[in-house]
Amino acid sequence: MHSAAAPPRVTKHRKDARPPASRAVVKSEPTAAVHAVTLTKGSPDYVSAVIVAVLMAAIACLALGSVLTSPIRWRRGAAFVADNRVGITCTGAACLLAAAILFALSRG
DSSP states (O other), X not given: OOOSOOOOOOOXXXXXXXXXXXXXXXXXXXXXXXXXXXXXXXXOHHHHHHHHHHHHHHHHHHHHXXXXXXXXXXXXXXXXXXXXXXXXXXXXXXXXXXXXXHXXXXXX
């Protein structure tokens, strides 16, 4: 008769059959994002501010040139828009063209 409890069995677990990881260092190659940063690094920071300012002027001129004169209550404003509509629109188109040229020149 077994009155005493049997001691628990200790089981040894197998280690994984994977080989140990190699510690070889692989040199990474630059991606397209790194190449884009190095290509645009030459253009100064103020060029993008000038492009944005010229685009804002173009939008303002084109918006002012497209306004109808009938809803304008101020007579002088309506006369200004009516008399200078073509000039304002051409100025907006010139600003838009200048922004496109600056953008093309700054990106290489």
